[in-house]
Amino acid sequence: MSKPEQTAKTAYGDLSLIRRLFRELRPWTLHIVAIFAISLLATPLALLTPVPLKIAVDSVLGDQAVPGVLQPLIPAGAESSDQSLLVFTAVMFVGVAVLSQLQDLASTVLRTYTGERLVLSVRSKLFERTQRLSLAYHDRVGTSDSAYRIQDDAKALQYLAVDSVVSIVTAVSTFTAMIYVTARIDLTLALVSLSVSPILLVFAHSFRRRLRKQARGVKKLESGALSVVQEVLGALRVVKAFGQEDREHGRFVTRAGDGMRARLGLAVSQGLYALGIGATIGFGGAAVLYVGVRQVQRGAMTLGDLLLVMGYLTQLYAPLKTMAKKAGSLQTNLASAERVFGLLDEPYETPERPDARHLDRARGAVTFEEVTFAYEPTRPVIRGVSFDVPAGARVGISGTTGAGKTTLMGLLTRFYDPLTGRILLDGVDLRDLAVRDLRAQYGIVLQEPVLFSTSIGENIAYARPDAGDRDIVAAARAANAHDFIQALPEGYATQVGDRGLRLSGGERQRISLARAFLKDAPILILDEPTSSVDVHTEAVILEAMDRLMSGRTSFMIAHRLGTLELCNTQMVIEEGRVASTVTSERVGGRRPTSSVHP
Numbered sequence: 001m002s003k004p005e006q007t008a009k010t011a012y013g014d015l016s017l018i019r020r021l022f023r024e025l026r027p028w029t030l031h032i033v034a035i036f037a038i039s040l041l042a043t044p045l046a047l048l049t050p051v052p053l054k055i056a057v058d059s060v061l062g063d064q065a066v067p068g069v070l071q072p073l074i075p076a077g078a079e080s081s082d083q084s085l086l087v088f089t090a091v092m093f094v095g096v097a098v099l100s101q102l103q104d105l106a107s108t109v110l111r112t113y114t115g116e117r118l119v120l121s122v123r124s125k126l127f128e129r130t131q132r133l134s135l136a137y138h139d140r141v142g143t144s145d146s147a148y149r150i151q152d153d154a155k156a157l158q159y160l161a162v163d164s165v166v167s168i169v170t171a172v173s174t175f176t177a178m179i180y181v182t183a184r185i186d187l188t189l190a191l192v193s194l195s196v197s198p199i200l201l202v203f204a205h206s207f208r209r210r211l212r213k214q215a216r217g218v219k220k221l222e223s224g225a226l227s228v229v230q231e232v233l234g235a236l237r238v239v240k241a242f243g244q245e246d247r248e249h250g251r252f253v254t255r256a257g258d259g260m261r262a263r264l265g266l267a268v269s270q271g272l273y274a275l276g277i278g279a280t281i282g283f284g285g286a287a288v289l290y291v292g293v294r295q296v297q298r299g300a301m302t303l304g305d306l307l308l309v310m311g312y313l314t315q316l317y318a319p320l321k322t323m324a325k326k327a328g329s330l331q332t333n334l335a336s337a338e339r340v341f342g343l344l345d346e347p348y349e350t351p352e353r354p355d356a357r358h359l360d361r362a363r364g365a366v367t368f369e370e371v372t373f374a375y376e377p378t379r380p381v382i383r384g385v386s387f388d389v390p391a392g393a394r395v396g397i398s399g400t401t402g403a404g405k406t407t408l409m410g411l412l413t414r415f416y417d418p419l420t421g422r423i424l425l426d427g428v429d430l431r432d433l434a435v436r437d438l439r440a441q442y443g444i445v446l447q448e449p450v451l452f453s454t455s456i457g458e459n460i461a462y463a464r465p466d467a468g469d470r471d472i473v474a475a476a477r478a479a480n481a482h483d484f485i486q487a488l489p490e491g492y493a494t495q496v497g498d499r500g501l502r503l504s505g506g507e508r509q510r511i512s513l514a515r516a517f518l519k520d521a522p523i524l525i526l527d528e529p530t531s532s533v534d535v536h537t538e539a540v541i542l543e544a545m546d547r548l549m550s551g552r553t554s555f556m557i558a559h560r561l562g563t564l565e566l567c568n569t570q571m572v573i574e575e576g577r578v579a580s581t582v583t584s585e586r587v588g589g590r591r592p593t594s595s596v597h598p
Contacts, residue, residue, distance in 0.1 A: 021340050025161050027345045031114040043177050045100045050311030052093040058304030060086050115158035120530050134350045135415045144227030149343050164330050188421045189309050192291050207273045214266045215335035221259035328585030333484045352435050359437040363426050364391040364522045364553030371421035381407045383576040394554045396564030399573035405557045409525050432553035443516035447528035449508040451500030457492035463519035479514035480544045506537035513544050527554040
């Protein structure tokens with residue numbers, strides 16, 4: 001089931017978000033500057049749009065001379081006749097329209113390119129961060145939330161950086177230019193048109209927090225719906241076996257319905273915000289029209305000037321509408337940006353020390369000293385465990401479900417860090433070693449083998465990507481897997497399917513063993529490696545594991561004591577403590593070379 005969303009940070013101030021956004025944009029500075037430059041061309045083109053109409057009304061139909069400010073645009077001799085001036089006006093109208101479309105095309109292409117590259121970069125960082133966060137984080141938060149942030153929330157940075165910021169800056173520059181030109185024509189109309197600005201600012205401030213809060217809720221609910229999809233598809237065999245399709249469908253509809261209602265609530269809030277902005281702008285336009293008509297009636301301005309001002313007024317209020325509209329969607333995308341930066345800022349729960357020691361190949365001596373661990377502070381799973389394992393020992397670990405066996409191995413591989421005590425490898429605290437070097441010392445075979453949707457050969461080579469075909473085949477032979485692989489139509493090139501489900505459980509386990517042979521790590525962790533196979537397959541796997549364990553420090557977890565006969569020491573874990581340790585005289589027909597000291 002889904003887990004509650006938890007991150008290192010759940011909310012950021014606007015200034016901190018803007019700073020983080022600019023930090024992410026640093027590699028794309030030239031692209032953003034080019035987008036700004038191209039977008040700013042829209043301002044002079046917008047200023048030129050109503051000019052042909054003024055010339056046609058005042059200078060072609062009327063007897064007014066072309067204003068001096070427009071004289072440089074008129075070709076020599078065009079003012080000599082109304083016909084020539086009308087032709088120029090028509091050509092100018094077409095020219096401005098074509099240039100506006102070319103500017104829009106260039107802006108769209110560059111925005112799309114920059115935005116897609118930015119999203120790819122952010123998704124790459126999020127994916128890398130998600131992989132490197134500790135298992136404790138993923139156990140607590142779940143994987144669907146991280147997947148949603150990578151796939152969906154990352155797109156918000158494209159919107160913020162390329163669409164919102166550029167559009168708002170362009171709108172501000174256009175607004176400023178329109179106010180200046182309108183004031184030059186008639187200062188009174190400019191002041192009237194500006195009178196609505198304080199009301200717009202009040203609207204923006206009052207709705208900002210409300211919209212951001214609602215947007216956060218929408219993202220959380222959408223992530224919850226995605227978690228249901230991932231859970232059901234990952235456990236489809238169980239769902240079908242128990243006939244629970246209708247139940248899971250209902251669970252999904254409930255989660256998705258909650259998200260839908262949240263989105264509707266957000267849409268209503270954005271709509272009310274836009275309604276208030278639109279009504280305010282409408283009142284402003286009506287006031288300008290009223291005052292302008294009175295100015296024409298008094299002879300204070302020409303009809304052409306009024307039409308020009310009204311044309312500019314339409315474009316003056318368009319940026320205000322743009323800024324108002326962007327402010328609504330801006331809060332939604334800022335909520336997504338919070339989630340993106342929250343994941344990027346999530347601290348590593350198994351941090352690597354700056355002076356971490358590098359390790360080539362360990363001998364394999366392991367020591368636990370009074371180790372305590374808990375997933376939740378009030379419920380310890382490991383309680384003061386101490387034992388010493390010499391290099392090359394084979395340790396069998398048994399105990400009831402939930403006793404802490406797998407957690408013990410998770411601490412050994414440093415998937416988690418102890419709350420108290422320490423774990424030593426060859427006398428060195430695991431926390432003093434480079435994490436990558438430490439993990440290279442372990443070969444792990446799990447109860448449920450993890451295979452990827454590639455070929456058998458690639459799955460074996462996952463332990464050592466640079467391995468050649470000869471090494472892969474040798475590892476498969478050692479794991480008693482070569483014969484069944486060769487019998488397949490495509491041999492080592494056979495695709496295993498989603499999570500390896502085209503193969504049987506025993507075949508998947510032998511491929512997992514071959515992967516461990518190929519890695520050739522000095523320490524082995526075998527977690528219930530034969531619990532899901534039949535007796536005959538178990539014998540084949542145990543024979544391979546006996547070879548694999550030879551000369552390596554090995555930890556084998558099993559419920560069936562017969563499986564642990566390969567080990568020279570058997571350790572029983574009860575309620576997070578070492579209950580007993582028994583050392584045998586022989587291991588697989590041979591005398592042991594070492595023992596475990598609790």
